[in-house]
Amino acid sequence: MRNLVLVFGDQLDDGSAAFDGFDRDLDAVLQMEVREEASYIPQHKRRIAFFFAAMRHFRDGQRAKGRRVFYSELGDPANRGSFTGELQRRFAELKPGRIIVIEPGDWRVGDMLLRSNLPIEVREDRHFLCSSQTFGSFADGHPRLILETFYRFMRRRLDILLDPDETPAGGAWNFDTSNREPFNRKKAPDIPPPLRFTPDTVTREVLNLVAREFPDSPGRLDGFDLPVNRGHGLALLEDFAAHRLKHFGRYQDAMAGGEPYLFHSRLSGPLNLHMLSPREVVDAVLANPSNAPLNAVEGYVRQVIGWREFVRGIYWRHMPGYAGNNVLGADLPVPRFYWTGATDMRCLSEAIGHTIDHAYAHHIERLMVLGQFCLLLGVRPYDVHRWHMSMFWDAIDWVSLPNALGMSQHGDGGLVGTKPYAASGNYINRMSDHCRRCRYNPNKATGEDACPFTTLYWDFLARHRTRFAKNARMKYSYLNLARKEPGEVKLIQRQADALKAKLTADTFL
Numbered sequence: 001m002r003n004l005v006l007v008f009g010d011q012l013d014d015g016s017a018a019f020d021g022f023d024r025d026l027d028a029v030l031q032m033e034v035r036e037e038a039s040y041i042p043q044h045k046r047r048i049a050f051f052f053a054a055m056r057h058f059r060d061g062q063r064a065k066g067r068r069v070f071y072s073e074l075g076d077p078a079n080r081g082s083f084t085g086e087l088q089r090r091f092a093e094l095k096p097g098r099i100i101v102i103e104p105g106d107w108r109v110g111d112m113l114l115r116s117n118l119p120i121e122v123r124e125d126r127h128f129l130c131s132s133q134t135f136g137s138f139a140d141g142h143p144r145l146i147l148e149t150f151y152r153f154m155r156r157r158l159d160i161l162l163d164p165d166e167t168p169a170g171g172a173w174n175f176d177t178s179n180r181e182p183f184n185r186k187k188a189p190d191i192p193p194p195l196r197f198t199p200d201t202v203t204r205e206v207l208n209l210v211a212r213e214f215p216d217s218p219g220r221l222d223g224f225d226l227p228v229n230r231g232h233g234l235a236l237l238e239d240f241a242a243h244r245l246k247h248f249g250r251y252q253d254a255m256a257g258g259e260p261y262l263f264h265s266r267l268s269g270p271l272n273l274h275m276l277s278p279r280e281v282v283d284a285v286l287a288n289p290s291n292a293p294l295n296a297v298e299g300y301v302r303q304v305i306g307w308r309e310f311v312r313g314i315y316w317r318h319m320p321g322y323a324g325n326n327v328l329g330a331d332l333p334v335p336r337f338y339w340t341g342a343t344d345m346r347c348l349s350e351a352i353g354h355t356i357d358h359a360y361a362h363h364i365e366r367l368m369v370l371g372q373f374c375l376l377l378g379v380r381p382y383d384v385h386r387w388h389m390s391m392f393w394d395a396i397d398w399v400s401l402p403n404a405l406g407m408s409q410h411g412d413g414g415l416v417g418t419k420p421y422a423a424s425g426n427y428i429n430r431m432s433d434h435c436r437r438c439r440y441n442p443n444k445a446t447g448e449d450a451c452p453f454t455t456l457y458w459d460f461l462a463r464h465r466t467r468f469a470k471n472a473r474m475k476y477s478y479l480n481l482a483r484k485e486p487g488e489v490k491l492i493q494r495q496a497d498a499l500k501a502k503l504t505a506d507t508f509l
């Protein structure tokens with residue numbers, strides 16, 4: 001054998017650089033299901049099933065093209081159970097001249113390849129619109145690197161939504177102020193039913209395997225309907241562009257009870273496993289078949305060519321040290337109810353419920369409910385990332401770590417976001433219908449019915465006064481804190497301490 005092309009579960013693209021020059025008479029493909037990856041942290045059953053089902057469909061697609069595929073199934077008694085062990089076994093068995101792989105999405109896996117002492121050629125991952133080198137040069141030239149500058153650079157570089165004189169279409173680079181409407185059922189448009197993909201034989205086998213092998217993993221497997229091949233991904237993209245995009249911008253930040261998806265695309269899974277390319281996703285949105293307003297189109301494009309590429313750039317520029325960042329010195333564990341949803345805080349039980357049922361929560365639930373509560377409580381940022389890696393179908397290290405540890409926990413001191421995403425319960429009250437059905441009162445910081453978000457918000461501001469009081473973007477928060485009597489702040493802090501002790505006394509990990 002000449003080349004063995006190693007394809008990890010998040011690299012399911014046969015147009016990747018790993019397949020350049022592939023000769024089916026000389027080369028073969030290797031894919032590995034390994035227990036270590038599915039259990040080094042407890043993983044949501046749906047997440048494991050999504051990865052394995054997508055990998056097996058990719059395998060079958062390659063075989064249909066006449067390619068030889070060596071596929072290590074989890075249940076194979078010869079399977080050594082770890083990437084390193086399985087790679088060594090396959091190398092000894094197949095004796096290829098070299099192993100070819102594209103850059104892994106996890107620093108830890110790249111490090112494992114480096115240490116393996118095997119003849120491995122690592123090729124660039126062309127899936128992304130900005131290589132690590134290009135990002136590095138851009139960051140070198142912009143010591144105060146923020147998303148907005150990077151996003152404008154990407155818009156110009158890719159020639160997206162620009163007028164002929166290279167100014168932004170519609171006269172502004174972003175229309176965020178039009179994208180903060182709460183979802184009010186009385187005047188809101190109908191939410192199109194989510195596209196569901198009925199499991200075929202291959203997926204059903206995987207579902208049985210996961211149910212059998214991972215009975216104690218968190219999350220639900222029943223009703224599995226995720227997209228597990230490129231055809232499914234394309235159908236989801238078409239559905240989004242035709243039926244959801246027009247309201248995506250307006251309700252981008254909204255939350256509603258019993259509505260996990262609203263007008264979000266659910267394309268992060270197919271994108272992160274490389275079933276779809278970001279360029280084709282953006283092109284489908286720019287084609288705009290439903291004549292969606294510019295704030296929706298621009299809002300979506302910004303997520304994909306801006307945020308997605310930005311967090312990846314930050315990850316590769318700052319790893320491996322990035323994972324250890326904890327500038328706020330947060331030292332509490334993730335509360336146990338994050339794994340079960342058993343809490344009387346309505347917003348959290350909704351967001352955790354969506355996560356348990358679908359391995360999905362949309363961005364504002366992740367940032368302003370799930371993430372924010374950990375930030376205010378003072379949970380270790382890396383543990384918040386680990387929880388995300390456990391629970392979400394779309395979590396890969398390069399994207400989860402900067403979002404969870406950086407954006408949501410401010411553990412990196414402001415590399416991803418210039419201020420912490422901290423707000424009182426009033427923000428959640430404005431953006432959702434949760435507080436109306438909650439036993440707590442978002443306006444109250446003390447007392448039996450005080451909203452824990454509100455109590456912890458004031459406590460957070462007081463606790464981190466030295467670090468944040470001079471941050472221009474937090475000026476009004478600190479002016480409001482200054483208006484409180486010292487006695488009131490003391491009472492809030494006492495209530496916050498009691499909450500922290502109570503909520504983190506019981507943990508899962």
Ligand SMILES: Cc1cc2nc3c(=O)[nH]c(=O)nc-3n(C[C@H](O)[C@H](O)[C@H](O)COP(=O)(O)OP(=O)(O)OC[C@H]3O[C@@H](n4cnc5c(N)ncnc54)[C@H](O)[C@@H]3O)c2cc1C
Nearest residue numbers: 264265266267268303307308363367394395400403404408
């Ligand atoms: C704490 C936290 C953890 C997160 N963890 C992940 C993760 O593990 N995997 C992941 O793909 N996204 C993650 N995100 C980003 C974002 O929340 C998800 O990409 C999005 O919710 C996926 O759902 P969707 O496809 O319906 O997104 P939509 O709202 O439809 O957005 C469109 C696309 O834009 C991209 N996108 C949007 N925001 C981001 C972002 N901040 N970073 C990277 N890509 C973005 C995604 O590819 C997404 O599919 C996280 C965000 C936070 C705050």
Ligand code: SF4
Nearest residue numbers: 345347425435438451
């Ligand atoms: S009152 Fe507080 S805990 Fe209850 S739903 Fe609103 S923000 Fe969440």
